[in-house]
Amino acid sequence: MDVYEAVTSRRAVRAFTDRPVPRPALERVVSAAAWAPSASNLQPWHAYVLTGDPLAELKKRAGERVATGDPWDEPEYEMYPPALKSPYRERRSAFGEQRYGALGIAHEDIEARQRAASANWDAFGAPAALFCYIDRDLGPAQWSDVGMYLQTVMLLLRAEGLHSCTQMAWAKYHRSVAEVLSPPDELILFCGMSIGFEDVTANPARTGRAPLDETVTFVDGVS
Numbered sequence: 001m002d003v004y005e006a007v008t009s010r011r012a013v014r015a016f017t018d019r020p021v022p023r024p025a026l027e028r029v030v031s032a033a034a035w036a037p038s039a040s041n042l043q044p045w046h047a048y049v050l051t052g053d054p055l056a057e058l059k060k061r062a063g064e065r066v067a068t069g070d071p072w073d074e075p076e077y078e079m080y081p082p083a084l085k086s087p088y089r090e091r092r093s094a095f096g097e098q099r100y101g102a103l104g105i106a107h108e109d110i111e112a113r114q115r116a117a118s119a120n121w122d123a124f125g126a127p128a129a130l131f132c133y134i135d136r137d138l139g140p141a142q143w144s145d146v147g148m149y150l151q152t153v154m155l156l157l158r159a160e161g162l163h164s165c166t167q168m169a170w171a172k173y174h175r176s177v178a179e180v181l182s183p184p185d186e187l188i189l190f191c192g193m194s195i196g197f198e199d200v201t202a203n204p205a206r207t208g209r210a211p212l213d214e215t216v217t218f219v220d221g222v223s
């Protein structure tokens with residue numbers, strides 16, 4: 001698979017089969033992803049790869065919290081600014097329409113949206129997951145390094161025939177994740193990532209992208 005194909009075939013997949021993910025494939029992916037770049041080579045990512053009973057235990061704990069309406073844990077970082085400005089606000093709501101529209105959920109059906117969103121904490125049925133932490137003393141540049149690492153993981157997963165969905169949703173239950181993973185106190189959970197083989201019978205949400213001239217400016221002296 002060439003890089004363009006890996007990039008364009010990666011999507012946030014939210015329906016997986018229960019086919020196990022071979023451990024050697026996961027090892028190849030995290031070994032190669034270690035070559036992701038980072039400013040001054042800090043390599044600020046701390047990844048935990050979960051499969052089998054530990055992942056089942058985490059899904060059980062999170063599922064129980066969802067079912068009993070247990071409130072989310074106190075946030076350790078701000079996922080979005082409180083008042084998202086234009087054009088991000090419009091892009092976010094367009095994404096919501098695409099995501100829930102693909103499931104046949106009407107805009108005003110908040111309960112159905114919440115039900116669909118709760119699949120986050122079952123890792124969308126995936127048999128493997130990666131949890132990515134960052135040291136709480138690090139700043140925006142290192143968070144950006146972590147993003148590059150995660151995208152590298154996602155592209156390598158495509159090369160293995162696997163799909164993924166990065167999920168900040170797991171940070172809402174970071175205490176449950178920590179109960180299973182026991183990370184050092186100085187780490188913050190940025191996100192989880194569901195990993196597995198896509199359930200191709202599900203109806204996927206197809207996201208679009210803003211026109212290129214909204215996000216990229218060529219400055220080359222040619223009008």
Ligand SMILES: Cc1cc2nc3c(=O)[nH]c(=O)nc-3n(C[C@H](O)[C@H](O)[C@H](O)COP(=O)(O)O)c2cc1C
Nearest residue numbers: 010011012014095120165166167168169170191207
């Ligand atoms: C940092 C990050 C966090 C995300 N968190 C979630 C999440 O919690 N739940 C979810 O279903 N998708 C999540 N996504 C997936 C995005 O919604 C998705 O990448 C975006 O809508 C673009 O769609 P595409 O990845 O299918 O191209 C996340 C993606 C990123 C990069």
